[in-house]
Amino acid sequence: MSQKKATIEELIARLEEITGEMEHPDTGLEHSIKLYEEGVRIADLCKKKLQDARQKIEVISPGTAKKEPDSESDADYDLFSES
Numbered sequence: 111m112s113q114k115k116a117t118i119e120e121l122i123a124r125l126e127e128i129t130g131e132m133e134h135p136d137t138g139l140e141h142s143i144k145l146y147e148e149g150v151r152i153a154d155l156c157k158k159k160l161q162d163a164r165q166k167i168e169v170i171s172p173g174t175a176k177k178e179p180d181s182e183s184d185a186d187y188d189l190f191s192e193s
Contacts, residue, residue: 118159121152128152 116124128149132142167174 116155118156121156121159125149125152125156 128145131137132145137145
């Protein structure tokens with residue numbers, strides 16, 4: 111499966127697999143680094159897919175999709191809440 115064509119659900123599932131594999135005590139350092147690199151690429155793809163979805167929502171219902179949080183403490187925002 112090409113990661114670019116994968117659904118966000120498939121990408122998140124792969125991130126969970128990577129996390130589990132990295133947590134396994136038999137996973138070596140070099141393999142952990144490769145898994146980490148893959149995880150970062152997948153996380154970037156997820157972010158892009160979410161940004162694309164937000165843009166589509168904004169076109170359909172202007173003012174509905176909130177912008178990115180200003181800080182890490184604002185990360186628990188509701189995508190669909192009204193301002």
